[in-house]
């Protein structure tokens with residue numbers, strides 16, 4: 001099979017021919033039809049996940065089950081599926097509590113085992129979610145991460161309710177979808193970005209206010225939110241400085257949700273939390289149910305994936321897609337393997 005492989009940190013992916021994967025016990029092989037190119041792939045490429053190399057990246061994918069290993073009877077050959085990239089044991093204390101995204105034995109496709117910048121992937125059968133032949137594979141692919149991640153942050157972690165004011169820091173692949181999901185939930189949305197093009201995207205996605213960031217951003221956010229300040233802040237930028245700004249922007253009872261990945265520490269003034277009874281909490285990935293929920297929202301027309309699937313490229317242009325993302329030219333590209341299922 002054709003695959004794009006990371007063999008050294010900071011290096012471009014190498015396009016190469018590899019043996020087809022063979023499904024082990026409990027596994028299926030999925031013929032990949034589409035895979036999104038995500039900011040996490042850039043983080044992986046520069047060594048952020050400390051992955052063991054070589055690795056095939058690619059974690060937001062859709063495809064068709066083409067073979068089954070011993071003991072698999074839950075999904076049929078030829079079934080179109082979304083891939084849940086977070087492999088989980090299903091039996092540990094955390095899995096049994098339903099939080100499979102934080103399984104104690106977690107292994108991530110495209111991070112700890114080979115991912116979907118390849119024609120085929122071997123994956124546990126419990127990690128595929130059947131979808132409809134009527135779904136667009138590229139839309140299914142991006143829903144599994146670019147939309148499910150902010151959905152988990154907003155709905156599961158922040159408990160967003162209609163009428164609340166939500167501030168989204170960073171309008172990339174995650175942030176733009178946080179905006180449209182919050183607007184769909186009936187929240188007032190304020191978007192913050194350093195890019196005018198991103199602010200325009202946020203307005204199209206339903207933001208009532210879109211604010212260019214700057215040194216006094218916390219004051220301007222609280223002013224835009226009105227008395228008491230914002231109820232929820234979704235921080236999607238991988239920057240310690242922006243985390244400090246997000247906490248300083250918190251309103252009364254605000255839930256500040258950390259989504260953007262950074263390894264750098266940031267200062268928090270305890271009084272910012274105490275005086276407002278504000279909370280600072282993390283949001284890690286999403287669960288299979290979050291994927292099912294966002295699929296339903298997209299099928300019902302409540303949310304769009306058009307802005308995510310506009311840039312489609314074949315696998316041999318995967319490095320161009322990564323460059324586009326790094327340069328901020330796109331919020332997403334999708335690698336396609338042919339068209340349809």
Ligand SMILES: [Zn+2]
Pocket residue numbers: 038039040041059060145146
């Ligand atoms: Zn991702």
Ligand SMILES: [Zn+2]
Pocket residue numbers: 088089090091092093094095096103104105
């Ligand atoms: Zn587990």
